[in-house]
Structure formats: structure tokens, C-alpha cells
Amino acid sequence: MSETFTSVSQEEAGLRDRVRLSFDLDVDICVIGAGLAGLSIALEAARLGASVAVLEGRHIGWxxxxxxLGTVMPGFALPLTDLIERIGFEDARELWTLSKEGAELVRANATEANxxxxxxxxxxxxxxxxxxxxRxxxxxxxxxxxxxxxxxxxxxDRVREVLRTDRYFHGVYYPRAxxxxxxxxxxxxAALARRAGARIFEDTPVVSIDHSGIRKRIVTPSARLRASHIVLAGNIHLGAPLRRLSETLLPVWRYAGITAPLGERVHEIIAFKGSVMDSDGVDHFRIVDGDRLMWESPETTWSARPQRFAGSVRRRIRTIFPDLGNVEVTETFGGATGQTVHGMPQxxxxxxxxxxxxxxxxQGMNTSAMAGQMIARSILWGDERWKLFSPFELVWAGGATGRVAGQLVGIWGRASSAAAGSLARYRERAKVKDRQREARLAEANRAAGTGPRRPLAGVRPRPAAPPKPAAQGGQHRAEPAPHDGAASQ
Ligand SMILES: Cc1cc2nc3c(=O)[nH]c(=O)nc-3n(C[C@H](O)[C@H](O)[C@H](O)COP(=O)(O)OP(=O)(O)OC[C@H]3O[C@@H](n4cnc5c(N)ncnc54)[C@H](O)[C@@H]3O)c2cc1C
Known part of the structure; x- marks a missing residue:
């Protein structure tokens, strides 16, 4: 409690000294990893009165x-219909409720005061x-x-009022996300967790653990810890402490870019103020800093420098919003997410x-907050709701072969999304052409005097022409179909 709150921007600027663990320590809970998951657990457990040490191999949020991107939604990476299919309606509903609580925890943490x-x-x-x-x-x-x-x-129409592109059709708006x-x-x-009493040590990789006894042992290059509970929150980089666990995750690196300021035109083209994501999980973006566009899209199953992807982010923006022209991407960033085989968190x-x-x-924002609360309450209060996740076992992610397969599935997913999108836009254009053709047909009918006519203002209606004999054929056949060929364009 002695720690004063350090402002986030100072933290981010690296003005706070990093503390490495250089002495032996005894705690109730040792958390490995200072990402969203590890810090959420540390915060909740410290709030409940446990002594907590977080050991981070590099630095916070590395x-x-x-x-x-910081988008906070209810739910999981696994689509809801798949979740219901997998565990049934009632359990799916409980898990969904927990995921909503996770989102609300983030909201409560992220106040202006905090x-x-x-x-x-x-x-x-x-x-x-x-x-x-x-659907x-x-x-x-x-x-x-x-x-x-x-x-x-x-x-x-409503989607296209706020997003000037023909790439998107219907939308689901989440006002509370x-x-x-x-x-x-x-x-x-991290600052909140420290304020609650958790101790965070950076540049302190955990090289091995012995989890057999009541008091578990944790070894780092410069010190040893003893704890009643160890929480493994190292994501794909966990490595030596429990290598088999890392192997149950398929690493997927995701990259994002931020454009140079785009001026007023960005608001004319993208009038929606929150985050936008497509239902195939290909693009995810929003306007930041007034008139810059932050855009996440490329992904790989190998590690690469985010700067390499500035061009693909730029091309993606141009594909979706051609009216924005060629934008400049001035900043890039990215990181590795851990995907499970079943799509649900561990x-x-x-x-x-x-x-x-x-x-x-x-989808780590709400789910890691939820995990933090659930695990802390399980350890300290005996809450057993984590058992709802038991159907989602630890399944080997396939090693190197899994990565290749993952990349192929990703490429295939994007290609089929693009193909489905092209087909949908083609159908839409065909429908518009059909409507135009019908309108022309109706016009021709009116001109020929066979259809219902609306007299023009100031023009005396002429008497209707006598109907043509049926043998001459219907107007549909007489009318050429100028757009039949256009449909295949
Ligand atoms: C570009 C991008 C955009 C995203 N956008 C969103 C979004 O808008 N909304 C959303 O909900 N999610 C988003 N995500 C996903 C979200 O960021 C992740 O799900 C989440 O950050 C995972 O957190 P984590 O703590 O499990 O893992 P990590 O962030 O990987 O943290 C794990 C930490 O453990 C440390 N560690 C590992 N092993 C050891 C060890 N042996 N000893 C000590 N320390 C160790 C690592 O150094 C690391 O710092 C996005 C991800 C990316 C890459």
C-alpha cells in the first residue's frame, strides 16, 4: 500500500525503474508472466488480501x-453457436455471463481516476x-x-451510412462494448496491482518450477521463491517451467498499423466512432488521435518485425476504403497470441x-480479466466456477506441423472470406442491375402504353392504346436484356 500510483504515460515511457528479483522470497501466490492474464490475477488476488509476486521474463506488456487494440467485447474467440454445440445451452450461457463480467471488470479498472x-x-x-x-x-x-x-x-444502408464501402453488409452493434x-x-x-500490494519483478525469467509439494518452488537465474500456488500466465513464451503447456498453444502473431493524420476526410468515410471488426476476423480498426486510423489485419504463425507489415496494412485500408486513397502508415506494432485447438482459453x-x-x-481483454477474478476467487474463496472450462482440455497444438497447418488455415480462411465477399458484392450488383432493368422495362411498357401510366404535370393524357394481341409475344420477350452479359463482369 506504500506505493503511490504512477501515471500510465510515465509507465509507458519507461520512466519507472524495473525491479529484478535478486533475493529469495516466500509468498502465497507466484504468477509467471506480466501480461493481461498474469496482472489480472495478481490484482484480484492482492485485492483479496493474498501476498503475490509476479515474475516477468522481460518487461510488463512486452x-x-x-x-x-483494446477492444472489449463479451464472449470468447470461439463463436457462440460453436460454444453451445460443444457444451450445451446452459453452460454456454454461464460462460457467456462470466465473459460479460470480465468486460465490466475492465471498465471498472479503466476509469479516468485509475x-x-x-x-x-x-x-x-x-x-x-x-x-x-x-442469419x-x-x-x-x-x-x-x-x-x-x-x-x-x-x-x-445504416452500416454504409457510417462506413463508406461496399465491402460490408449488415452489422451487429454492441452499444455496451x-x-x-x-x-x-x-x-x-500493473499500477493497480502494485497499489493493491502485488510485487512485480521484471527481467526475471522463471527457469524451472517444482510443483510437487504443498509449498511449490520457483527458480529464477538470480533468486528462488516459495509459494502455495503457482499461476502459469506465460502464454506461448512460457517455455521451460512447463514446456508441454506451451505446446498446447498455436502461436499466431498479429500486426497493426497506425496511419499519419488523415484530416476531415477520414470522418466522412468512417463516421462510426467505436471499433469495427468484420465477422470473418480479418480486419479490425478504429479512428484514434482524432484523425488517424489504427488497423489490425495481417497475421502469421512465425515471428516477424511489425514494420514489415506497413505495406499490407496500407493495401488492406485501400481495399476496404478506396476513397481514402493511398494512406501512409507511420507506426506498426504486434505480438503473439496463443490460440488453443478448441478456441477457448485455458x-x-x-x-x-x-x-x-x-x-x-x-479476445484477451475481457477473458483475461474474467480468468483473473475466477482464479483468485478459487484460490482464496474456494469458488469452483473455473470447472466450467473443464470440457476444454489441454490439446497438443501440433508443433511445427501445427504452425504450418495454422498458417494454411489462416490463408484459406482469408481467401474464402474474400471469395464469399466478392460473391456477395456480385449478387448485390446483379440485384441492382435487375432492378434497373425492371425499371426500364416498366418505362418501356408505359411508353408503349401497356402499363399503368402517371400523367406528367401539365400534359393532357392521351387515350390508352388498344392491347396487343397475345400472339405477338409479351413485353418481356420483346425487350432486349442489355445486362445479361454485364452480370458476368
Ligand atoms: C495486434 C493485436 C491486437 C489485439 N487486439 C485485441 C483487442 O482489441 N481486444 C482483445 O480482447 N484482445 C486483443 N488482442 C489479444 C490480446 O492482446 C491477448 O489475448 C492478450 O494480451 C494475451 O495476454 P497474456 O497475458 O495471456 O499473454 P502475453 O501478453 O503474451 O503475456 C505473457 C507474459 O508472460 C511472460 N513470460 C512467459 N514465460 C515466462 C517465464 N518463463 N518467466 C517469466 N515470464 C514469462 C512473457 O514475457 C509475457 O510478457 C490483440 C492481440 C494482438 C497481437
Whole structure:
């Protein structure tokens, strides 16, 4: 409690000295990893009165947690319908409720008083790459009625009023979802955890653990710890302490870029103020700093320098919003997410006193907060809700072969999303052409005097021409179909 709150921007600027563990220590809980997951657990456990030490091999938020977009939604990386199919409606509903609580925990942490400059901002829009109006209605019903989640369905016109592109069709608007500054939040979380009494040691990699006894042993290059509980929150980099656990995650690096200021035109083209993501998980963006665009899209299953992806972010922006022209990407960042084979996070107790919190994939904000609360309450209060995650076992992610397969699946997913999108836009154009053709046909009918006519103002209506004999053929056949060929363009 002696620690004063350090402002997030100071933390981010690296003005705070990093503390490395250089002496032996005894604690209730040792957390390995100072990302969103590790710090969420440390914060909740310290708030509940436990003595907590967090050991971080590099520095706070070094990986994905300090290089992400900060969109906070209910749910998991696994789509809701798949979740229901996997564990049944009732358990899926309980897990969904927990995921919503996770989002609300982030909101409660990210207040202006706790984390100055983090700016929580409401509203997330999920847009469809294809014309999926029918599916949308049942999804809305399910979310609103069965899963008690406030959502609005947006028709194509409404989506296109706020996003000037023909790439997107319907949308699901989550008014209670929100976004924070994703690169600052983890530092705010660290400051809150310290304030609650947790001790965080950086440049302190854990090289081995012995989890067999009641008091577990943790070894770092410069000191040893003893703890009643160890929480493994190292994501894909956990390594030596429990290599088999790292192997249950497929590492997927995701990259994002921020454009130079784009001026007023960006607001004309993108009038939506919150985060936008497409339902295929390809693009995720929002306006930041007034008139810059932050855009996440490329992904790989190998580590690469984010700067390499400035060009693909720029091209992606141009593909979706051609009216923006060629934008300049001035900043890039990225990190590795850990994807599980089943798409759900790994949360629970592996053996007595040995806990895991990882595999949050691309949706780590709400789920890591939820995991933090659940694990802390399990350790300190005996809360057993983590058992809801038991159906999602630790499954080997396939090693190097898994990565290659993962990359291929990713490429295939993007290609099929692009193909489905092209087909949807083609159908839409064909429908417009059909309507134009029908209008021309009706016009021709009127001119020929066979259809219902509206007299022009000031013009005396002429008497109707006598109907043509049926043998001469209907107007549909007489009218050439100028757009039949156009449909294949
Ligand atoms: C570009 C991008 C955008 C994203 N956008 C969003 C978003 O908008 N919303 C959202 O919900 N999610 C988003 N995510 C996903 C989210 O960032 C991750 O799910 C989350 O950060 C995972 O947190 P973590 O703590 O599990 O892992 P990490 O951030 O990887 O943290 C694990 C930490 O453990 C440390 N560690 C590992 N092994 C050891 C060891 N042996 N000893 C000591 N320390 C160790 C590592 O150094 C690391 O710092 C995004 C991710 C990326 C990359």
C-alpha cells in the first residue's frame, strides 16, 4: 500500500525503474508472466488480501498485452453457436455471463481516476462481409433474449451510412462494448496491482518450477521463491517451467498499423466512432488521435518485425476504403497470441496449487480479466466456477506441423472470406442491375402504353392504346436484356 500510483504515460515511457528479483522470497501466490492474464490475477488476488509476486521474463506488456487494440467485447474467440454445440445451452450461457463480467471488470479498472488518458469509449460494430440478413435476425434474438446482451441489428444502408464501402453488409452493434487504449491498459493494470500490494519483478525469467509439494518452488537465474500456488500466465513464451503447456498453444502473431493524420476526410468515410471488426476476423480498426486510423489485419504463425507489415496494412485500408486513397502508415506494432485447438482459453487447476491462465487468442481483454477474478476467487474463496472450462482440455497444438497447418488455415480462411465477399458484392450488383432493368422495362411498357401510366404535370393524357394481341409475344420477350452479359463482369 506504500506505493503511490504512477501515471500510465510515465509507465509507458519507461520512466519507472524495473525491479529484478535478486533475493529469495516466500509468498502465497507466484504468477509467471506480466501480461493481461498474469496482472489480472495478481490484482484480484492482492485485492483479496493474498501476498503475490509476479515474475516477468522481460518487461510488463512486452508481448501481445502491450501491443493490442483494446477492444472489449463479451464472449470468447470461439463463436457462440460453436460454444453451445460443444457444451450445451446452459453452460454456454454461464460462460457467456462470466465473459460479460470480465468486460465490466475492465471498465471498472479503466476509469479516468485509475488510468488517466486511457479514454474508455462505448460502441463496437461487427460487420458482415456477406449479405447475411436472415442469419443476423436469429443471432440478434439469441444474444438479446437468451444471452441477455444488448445488441442492435443494422441494415446494410445504416452500416454504409457510417462506413463508406461496399465491402460490408449488415452489422451487429454492441452499444455496451467499448475500447480503451490497448497499449496503455496493461501498464495501468500493473499500477493497480502494485497499489493493491502485488510485487512485480521484471527481467526475471522463471527457469524451472517444482510443483510437487504443498509449498511449490520457483527458480529464477538470480533468486528462488516459495509459494502455495503457482499461476502459469506465460502464454506461448512460457517455455521451460512447463514446456508441454506451451505446446498446447498455436502461436499466431498479429500486426497493426497506425496511419499519419488523415484530416476531415477520414470522418466522412468512417463516421462510426467505436471499433469495427468484420465477422470473418480479418480486419479490425478504429479512428484514434482524432484523425488517424489504427488497423489490425495481417497475421502469421512465425515471428516477424511489425514494420514489415506497413505495406499490407496500407493495401488492406485501400481495399476496404478506396476513397481514402493511398494512406501512409507511420507506426506498426504486434505480438503473439496463443490460440488453443478448441478456441477457448485455458483456465483452471492442473494439479493442486498449479493453475493455468492462457490461450486467450485474439479476445484477451475481457477473458483475461474474467480468468483473473475466477482464479483468485478459487484460490482464496474456494469458488469452483473455473470447472466450467473443464470440457476444454489441454490439446497438443501440433508443433511445427501445427504452425504450418495454422498458417494454411489462416490463408484459406482469408481467401474464402474474400471469395464469399466478392460473391456477395456480385449478387448485390446483379440485384441492382435487375432492378434497373425492371425499371426500364416498366418505362418501356408505359411508353408503349401497356402499363399503368402517371400523367406528367401539365400534359393532357392521351387515350390508352388498344392491347396487343397475345400472339405477338409479351413485353418481356420483346425487350432486349442489355445486362445479361454485364452480370458476368
Ligand atoms: C495486434 C493485436 C491486437 C489485439 N487486439 C485485441 C483487442 O482489441 N481486444 C482483445 O480482447 N484482445 C486483443 N488482442 C489479444 C490480446 O492482446 C491477448 O489475448 C492478450 O494480451 C494475451 O495476454 P497474456 O497475458 O495471456 O499473454 P502475453 O501478453 O503474451 O503475456 C505473457 C507474459 O508472460 C511472460 N513470460 C512467459 N514465460 C515466462 C517465464 N518463463 N518467466 C517469466 N515470464 C514469462 C512473457 O514475457 C509475457 O510478457 C490483440 C492481440 C494482438 C497481437
Amino acid at each position: 508481448n501481445a498485452s502491450g501491443n493490442q 488510468m488517466p488518458g486511457i479514454a474508455p469509449d462505448n460502441g463496437v460494430l461487427e460487420v458482415s462481409n456477406v449479405d447475411a440478413g436472415d 443476423l435476425i436469429s443471432r440478434l434474438q439469441m444474444l438479446n433474449e437468451d444471452f441477455d446482451t444488448e445488441v442492435e441489428g443494422w441494415q446494410v 467499448f475500447q480503451v487504449d490497448g497499449r496503455k491498459y496493461v501498464h495501468g493494470l 483456465i483452471g487447476q492442473l494439479r493442486k496449487g498449479l493453475w493455468v491462465a492462457s490461450g486467450f487468442g485474439r
